[in-house]
Amino acid sequence: IYIRSNLKETVELPSTFNKCANLDKLICSVYPHFEKVTTASTTYLTESRILSARNEDVNIINIQPMTKIQGQEIVYLAAEKLSEADAGDRTITNQYPQEYMNSVDPSGLPPFRLTLKDGCPVVLLCNLAPKDSLCNGTRLMVVRCSPRLIEAKILTGCKVENLVFIPSTNLKASQ
Numbered sequence: 001i002y003i004r005s006n007l008k009e010t011v012e013l014p015s016t017f018n019k020c021a022n023l024d025k026l027i028c029s030v031y032p033h034f035e036k037v038t039t040a041s042t043t044y045l046t047e048s049r050i051l052s053a054r055n056e057d058v059n060i061i062n063i064q065p066m067t068k069i070q071g072q073e074i075v076y077l078a079a080e081k082l083s084e085a086d087a088g089d090r091t092i093t094n095q096y097p098q099e100y101m102n103s104v105d106p107s108g109l110p111p112f113r114l115t116l117k118d119g120c121p122v123v124l125l126c127n128l129a130p131k132d133s134l135c136n137g138t139r140l141m142v143v144r145c146s147p148r149l150i151e152a153k154i155l156t157g158c159k160v161e162n163l164v165f166i167p168s169t170n171l172k173a174s175q
Contacts, residue, residue, distance in 0.1 A: 034068045045121045069117045074145035076114040133159035
């Protein structure tokens with residue numbers, strides 16, 4: 001297998017890496033029996049992972065395993081809006097209509113449309129409560145979803161297995 005980051009550089013991966021013909025085979029190789037994740041131990045979700053360098057690829061990879069988890073999907077929509085200082089300026093609001101704002105997927109922030117199910121793994125993207133181990137990069141498993149609150153189990157770190165509540169929050173992208 002070769003990965004090309006630019007035309008002048010080629011990286012050869014060890015022969016121990018599995019080759020997969022498509023995304024479904026990759027997910028089944030990394031997470032066999034993913035559909036039974038809610039009954040598996042939490043270490044199942046921390047033993048392996050799929051890494052990607054691009055947000056577009058991550059979004060595609062995230063959709064596929066979600067279809068294998070039993071249960072009803074809960075969809076969370078972001079309320080994208082301009083800052084109050086910019087909202088009154090017609091030259092800015094005409095350049096950035098609501099449809100455009102909803103299509104932007106900046107790194108470090110959740111997507112506009114976030115779909116979750118009970119039992120799905122998630123990664124926290126902000127420092128919500130550092131003393132409770134709710135920091136950027138904390139891996140969790142969703143236990144229960146409600147419209148304004150997510151109950152999750154911490155999968156890594158010193159507070160592993162603790163149940164936490166993640167409320168709906170306002171996030172502001174830094175410039």
